[in-house]
Amino acid sequence: MLSTISSTTNPRPYALKSAPIVRDATYTIASFSLQRRMTCDSEALEHEKVAEKPIWKNLTFHHLGLILSATFGAIAVAVAFMLIWRHAAHYSKPYEQKHIIRILVMIPIYAVVSFLSYLYYHHAIYFELARDCYEAFAISSFFTLLCHYIAPNLHEQKEYFRNVVPKNWVWPVNWMQKCSGGETKGWLRKPLSGLTWFNVIWISVFQYCFIRPFFTVVAVLAQTQGHYCQGSKNPGYAYIWVAGFEAVSVTIAMYCLIQFYIQLKDDLAHHRPFLKVLCIKLVIFFCFWQSWIISLLTGSDGPLKATEMISGPDLRIGIPSMMTCVEMAIFAVLHLWAFPWKPYDLDRHRMPASQGAGSTPSNSPQAYTCGPARALLGALNPWDIIKACGRGFRWLFYGARHRKQDPSYRVKLSSMSSEGTGYQGPAFAIPYDEPETVGREQDLRHGAGRATQHGRY
Helix, strand or coil: HHHHHHHHCHHHHHHHHHHHHHHHHHHHHHHHHHHHHHHHHHHHEEEEEEECCCECCCCCCHHHHHHHHHHHHHHHHHHHHHHHHHHHHHHCHHHHHHHHHHHHHHHHHHHHHHHHHHHHHHHHHHHHHHHHHHHHHHHHHHHHHHHHHHHCCCHHHHHHHHCCCCCCCCCHHHHHHHHHHCCCCCCCCCCCCCHHHHHHHHHHHHHHHHHHHHHHHHHHHHHCCCCCCCCCCCCHHHHHHHHHHHHHHHHHHHHHHHHHHHHHHHCCCCHHHHHHHHHHHHHHHHHHHHHHHHHHHCCCCCCCCCCCCCCCHHHHHHHHHHHHHHHHHHHHHHHHHCCCCCCHHHHHHHHHHHHHCCCCCCCCCCCCCHHHHHHHHCCCCCHHHHHHHHHHHHHHHCHHHHHHHHHHCCCCEEEEEECCCEEEEEEEEECCCCCCCCCCHHHHHHCCCCCCCCCCC
8 A cells, every 4th residue: 555655756857857948048048048148239220210309400410420420531541542543644753653552542442442441331341441452462562662762672671681780679579578588588589590480570561451451351241141240259259250350460560660650760770660660550540440449349248329319320430430531631631751663753753954955864764664554553453562471481480490501590790708819899700500620700790791790580
């Protein structure tokens, strides 16, 4: 009887039947929570339309922004194209003016794309991604322009930088060196060879020409598949990864560009490099970081929210686009002084008829290289940038391992101050990482021509 009662009242069978129900409910709740976390807020915002109350009579904020964007954008395009045409019509130094035209074209591209992003705000992401690709093209062209100011071709540039004593890295890398081994040790050390320093700067600038277009393609593909989610900080979407890699890449490129300017500002003084560096740096800074900051501030958990006067699309897309158009108009005017065309006008360099019958000096070009149309086509051909990227990655994966075979590493100069003789300067030269050979004196004689008074390669 007791056994019968115990068998009929045993609750265990009921527990076995309820366990799958509990597990299924737990799985359903977890799946719902995961799906809720993976829901992209920007997908709903992409279809949001502008519906605002007028801020003055019948004028809404959206219409005001379009008027300002169109006005300043037209000013930027007109001034930029005028300067571009002047350079193309006076194409006397193509190895310099080709890169100047590329830099100047950035202004109308940014202005037009920003206006189109404001006007067709539903498709703004595609316009902005196409604009950002040209940003890398402009940065690399500016670096190449500075290199051509030093020497007209890569071979002469290498010879020049073999004789350069690199300065230490500027802040914040010089501060970080304290944690990595110091100025001469660790992975943040200053290169001993000027040529190695030049190659490090080279790959640091041209890596952005690969990173930016690559992640632009990634962003477009992710957007078409619904996995981009612009403005989201969720690591399950591509936006935070694309923006993060691009931010690191552009920071490295701009840092090395500033380092390059600091190293060579005295040699480039007659080209007025400070205004050129300032223009290119501020254009990149404003366009990249203001978009990044506004996207974070207007996110789902950001402090900026849409109101009756300013709708969501105007807040997220309209304001940064309008700001970019205004900034491009300002920079287009600054480019008139930063990248003037008059130094390339051959008529300005011709001697008076009484001195040389209207001839140009012997060190100046005697005629323009080509016409304006051909100059513009040649300037917009990216093949030299592609080859420069290939050279940079080749050095990174191959040349860096064999860099000490370069002649700039064979001689290491030591400076000493002898208290007995009062002698100042290079005391002796010893082969660097090489055994003593019979031709040691010959190496030292060749190295002395490249050496500077103080410092090491």
